[in-house]
Amino acid sequence: MSPPVLGIDLGTSNSVVSVVEANRPTVIANQDGELTTASCVAFLPNGSVLVGNPARAGIGQRPERTVRSSKRLVGRTSSSAEVQKAQEEMSFNILSGAHGDVRVQIDQRAYRLEEIAAMILRELAHSAASYLGTTSVTKAVITVPAYFNDNQREATRNAAMIAGLEPLRILNEPTAAALAYGYGDQEAKRVAVYDFGGGTFDLSVLEMGAGVLEVLATGGDTYLGGDDMDGVIVDDLAEKILNKTGRDPRQDPAARAVLWDLAETSKRELSEHDTVEIDLEVVAGIPMVYGLTRNRFDQLIEPLIQRSIEICDSVLKEAKTGTHLIDGVVLVGGSTRVPAVREAVRRFFRREPDTGIDPDLVVSVGAAIYGASLNDQSQAQQILLDVTPLTLRLGTVQRFTEAIIEKNAPIPTERTRTFVTSRDHQEFVAIRVFQGESDLQADNTLLGEFAFGPLTLAPRGQVEIDVTFEIDPNGLVRVTATDCQTGRAASANVRLSVKMNDQSVAEASASLPGTAR
Amino acid sequence: MSADWRTAVLRVAQRLDQLNYFQLLNLKQDASGTEIRGGFRRLAQHYHPDRLGGMDDPELHQAVSAIYRRITEAYSTLRNPITKAAYIEGLEGGELRLDTGKVRSRSLARKKAEEPGKTEAGKRHYQAALAALEKGDLRAAKSEIRSALLFERDEPGFQALLKRIESG
Numbered sequence: 001m002s003p004p005v006l007g008i009d010l011g012t013s014n015s016v017v018s019v020v021e022a023n024r025p026t027v028i029a030n031q032d033g034e035l036t037t038a039s040c041v042a043f044l045p046n047g048s049v050l051v052g053n054p055a056r057a058g059i060g061q062r063p064e065r066t067v068r069s070s071k072r073l074v075g076r077t078s079s080s081a082e083v084q085k086a087q088e089e090m091s092f093n094i095l096s097g098a099h100g101d102v103r104v105q106i107d108q109r110a111y112r113l114e115e116i117a118a119m120i121l122r123e124l125a126h127s128a129a130s131y132l133g134t135t136s137v138t139k140a141v142i143t144v145p146a147y148f149n150d151n152q153r154e155a156t157r158n159a160a161m162i163a164g165l166e167p168l169r170i171l172n173e174p175t176a177a178a179l180a181y182g183y184g185d186q187e188a189k190r191v192a193v194y195d196f197g198g199g200t201f202d203l204s205v206l207e208m209g210a211g212v213l214e215v216l217a218t219g220g221d222t223y224l225g226g227d228d229m230d231g232v233i234v235d236d237l238a239e240k241i242l243n244k245t246g247r248d249p250r251q252d253p254a255a256r257a258v259l260w261d262l263a264e265t266s267k268r269e270l271s272e273h274d275t276v277e278i279d280l281e282v283v284a285g286i287p288m289v290y291g292l293t294r295n296r297f298d299q300l301i302e303p304l305i306q307r308s309i310e311i312c313d314s315v316l317k318e319a320k321t322g323t324h325l326i327d328g329v330v331l332v333g334g335s336t337r338v339p340a341v342r343e344a345v346r347r348f349f350r351r352e353p354d355t356g357i358d359p360d361l362v363v364s365v366g367a368a369i370y371g372a373s374l375n376d377q378s379q380a381q382q383i384l385l386d387v388t389p390l391t392l393r394l395g396t397v398q399r400f401t402e403a404i405i406e407k408n409a410p411i412p413t414e415r416t417r418t419f420v421t422s423r424d425h426q427e428f429v430a431i432r433v434f435q436g437e438s439d440l441q442a443d444n445t446l447l448g449e450f451a452f453g454p455l456t457l458a459p460r461g462q463v464e465i466d467v468t469f470e471i472d473p474n475g476l477v478r479v480t481a482t483d484c485q486t487g488r489a490a491s492a493n494v495r496l497s498v499k500m501n502d503q504s505v506a507e508a509s510a511s512l513p514g515t516a517r
Numbered sequence: 518m519s520a521d522w523r524t525a526v527l528r529v530a531q532r533l534d535q536l537n538y539f540q541l542l543n544l545k546q547d548a549s550g551t552e553i554r555g556g557f558r559r560l561a562q563h564y565h566p567d568r569l570g571g572m573d574d575p576e577l578h579q580a581v582s583a584i585y586r587r588i589t590e591a592y593s594t595l596r597n598p599i600t601k602a603a604y605i606e607g608l609e610g611g612e613l614r615l616d617t618g619k620v621r622s623r624s625l626a627r628k629k630a631e632e633p634g635k636t637e638a639g640k641r642h643y644q645a646a647l648a649a650l651e652k653g654d655l656r657a658a659k660s661e662i663r664s665a666l667l668f669e670r671d672e673p674g675f676q677a678l679l680k681r682i683e684s685g
Contacts, residue, residue, distance in 0.1 A: 212562055374570060383565045385558070397651050406593065410557075412566065412582065413589035422651065470586070473566065 005168055005375045006128050006140040007176070007368025009361075010117060010156065012071040012198030012225060013334065015039050016364035017124040019132065020372035025180070025365045030127045031517065036360055037127070039198075041119050042066040043106040048516040051123040063091035063257030065106060067116050069227055072199045073102050074113040074159075075152030082223060089231065089260075091253040114500060115508050117159035123515060125165055140165045141371035143363050145200040146172040147220035147389050149435045150447045150477040157474065158500050162509045168374055170474040173197070174204035175215060175386055176366030177332045180357055189327040190216075192316075194345055194353070195363075196308060197333035199225035203312045205319040205326075214385040217319035217408050219311055224304060226267070226335040232300040233263035233292070241284045255283045270294050271337045298340040305344045312348055318408060329353040334360055385410050388471050395432030395449075399441045404469050407437065414470040418484070421455065421463040428453035429465055433479055452481040523577055526564070530580035537613045538591035538604065546605065550596065557592040564588060590614070633674020639665045643675060650682065658682050 007018040007025075014036040018027045030037045032053055042055035043065045050058070059066045069090070076083050078096035087094050093105040103110035121142075129137050142165075144156050153170050160167035174193035181191075188209035195202040202220035206213060234250070237259055242248045249255035262278055269276045270292070280288040316322060331353045335341055345353050357365060373382055387408045393401035394417070404415050419429065428451045436444030455463050464484040471477055482489040500508070539546055542556035564584045569577065594600045594615050604615045634640035642665035649657035662679045669675060 212558060214558065374567060376570060383562050383567060385561055385565075398647065406597075409593045410561075410589045412586060413593065414586045415590065423653070 002375050003134065003136045003139065004132065005368070005371030006125065006137060006165075007364050007366065007371050008121065008124055008140050008142045009173070009176070009364035009367060010071065010121065010142055010144075010159075011039055011363075012069050012200065012227065013039055014198070014360060015120055015124055016361055017128050018361070018364040018368035019128060020368050025368045027361050027364060028124075028128050028131045030123070031130070037120070037124060038068075039071060039120050040066060040068045041070075041116050044516075047513075049119065049513050051119050051515050059261060060254070060258045063253050064093065066257075067092050067104050067106075067111075069199060070104070070113050070116045072222075072227070074117060075149070075155035076102060078102050089256075091257045112500070112508065114155050114159040114162055114505075115512060117156065118162035118508070118512055119515060121160055121163035121165060122512070125163060126515075126517075138164065138166050139168045139371070139375070141169045141171050141176075141367040141374070142167055143171050143173045143176050143367050144475075145195070145197070145220060145222060146174050146202045146204050146215075146218040147200065147222055148475070149390055149445050150475065151445065152222075153475050155500075157476070158505050161505050162512060164509065167474075168371060170476070171367055171370055172204070172215070172218070172386060172389075172475075173332065173363045174202055174218065174330075175206065175213065175384065176363045176370065177330050178204075178206050178208060178213060178366065179369050179382065179384075180362045180366035181328075181330055181354065182369075190321060190325055191328045191330060192312070192326050192349065193330045193332060194308075194312070194336065195220075195332035196335035196341060197225050198335070199227050201225060201308050201311065203308070203315045205315060205321060212383050212385060214410075215387045215408075216321065217315050218387060218389050219315040219318060220389070221307065221311060224307055226333070228304050229267055229301050229335065229338070230260055230263040232304070233266060233297070234259045236292070236296075236300060237263065237278065237280065237283075237290065240290055241280060241288070244288060245284055245286060247285075249283045258283050266292055267297070267338070270297050271339060294339070301338070301340065305341055308341075309344055309348050323349050323351075326351070330362070331355055331359050332362055386473070386475075387411060388413075388475060390435040390445075391437055392469055392471065392477060393434040393436065393444060394467075394469075395430075395434060395441050400439055401434050401436075401441050401444060405471060409471075411471045411475060412473045414468055416466055416468045419465045419467060420461045421458070421465075422460055424460045425457045426460065426463065427455060427457070429455065429481075431467060431479060431481060433469070433477065435477075447477055448479075450479075452483075455483055456485040458485075523574075526577060526584065527580050530583050533583060533587055534613070537608055538595055538615075541587060541591050542595070544595075548595075553592065553595050557588065557596075560588050561585070633672050634665070634669060635672070636668045639668035639672060639675065641665075642668070643678065646678060646682070655682060 004019045009016045016036055018025050027035045029035055030052060037052040038056035040055035042050040042058055055066055073083055073086055077100045083102055095103040095105050095110055097103045102113055125137060129135055142156060142160055144153055157167045157170055174195050177193050178191055188207055191206050193204045200222045201224040204218040205216045207216055238248060238250045249259060266276045266278055275291055275293045278290045278292055280290055326349055329349045329351060336359050388411050389407060391403050391407045392405040394404050396402050430451050432449040433447045434444035435447055438444055466482040466484055468480045480489055544552060544556045564581055566582050566585055569581060594604050634643050642661045646658045646661035649661055659682050662675060665675045
């Protein structure tokens, strides 16, 4: 029998690992006996590294040495809005690498985001190995937000390889959640997956029938999540302190880290209670207690919830369906514990959402189920018809782009286009690949660019180049160009400078610092 | 997986370039949206690469992957009324795969209507400037856009292009 495949939900705030044993999915507890592991890495001054809940527990003492919510930065360029925003919010030091990639500086070393993620993945794999009593756990299905672009997916895959895992598949979180509920056993049903996580929001509409799970449409916002809820509470608390003491605690990294922690804890408590007393003395420097009510909290997060509902509306339109045709709503992500969020979902879909499986665990469970199915060669499998969330585009003249593969096209897929040279004796042709929904290059994400050549020398218009764009089952993009005259092909995994090549993955894997346990 | 199935898959992969999208999805040309989707799902169940799991058979993997990619190409083309119409037009001229160039020229034609300029002469010089720019002939581009501005001095699109050309 082949060794089991892990199902890993690598979350913004928390991560979870599951495995299928004897046809039953099990969520694996970490060494502290907890089912969720904080996506936190702390670098102690003595050189040792803490990963998970112990790292998060110490964030107040060493904010600038604790990396949290790093998923928000993964696969992005240092000039992106998200990274700029994180630089203001996060207490750890964010740097720009030589090629616009994002690094986290701790002492003398600048870590890649892939390395931070790899430390978390390795911790989860370690928990799984001790639980299963084996060291041969190397394969994993790792989930990402459906809305992740190629850069972010590739970074996640590289993180797995740095951690010594074989990423069998990069799976979309909502798809995994739907698999966990197993609607596929019954007659065809249309399901909406409302995934409000720590850092991202996604809405996906799926149709599940016997043996087939088809994603009809997916859409989301990688800038909208539970962290934003914490952020509005942080601002609220900071204003209160500013009014009373004349000092803005957000200016001080340690105070800011404590505020974030207080905000997160208060948010959780407000899911159970109508009001929470927050002791602000540590931050304010004077005795100060603030009572945050659920009403006030609901008011603060109303714009965030509204934004998620707008996305629901547009994705339903995209799927050519309406709320009256939806047979079930699945809630995923910790933010769906917030009562105001549940209420908004209930109102919009006009039905009670399904909450049978813990929203923090459901994605990992689904990933494990899919992993087991990929590993199994005998049984008739659940076929997954997933789609690409973003339009794949080719850069053209005048800073425009041309759509090659439309968003929500089923994957894996490919398209070939033929181009002709535009200059006499043109030697090279530049191929720039983007993802996004705008005709303008600047409004899309650049995935990569490469020069193809040398071409057959001929007058312009005489040389034809076939360019094939592929999206694989992981949502990863690959581009191949062929000179039709010579038949010579060059294939390039479109690789943006922020992406790691195989050699740097291997080097990072070899030099990944050990974790203290 | 049976040997028969393997043989059948390899045969389909070999014939892939002789099938049009309708034949591939086993549909009539007047198939409705629901029928197109049904056709895709039936075939997807049959040819989805995940069905092979970890099977060690590169030839079969490659064949299934090629078929599945073509199926998704066919489905994506036929489910969209615009690309479907373009495909049927091309099919009548014997093109079995969508000539994307045609769709492109259509969408470009649509975009042209939104391009700057009100007078025929202004628009013509603007287009000539763009064409010159594409060829890398800055001097000709500059001269053309200046001519365009003679006809429409205040057209912001023309002014923007001149500025771009002058700034190199």
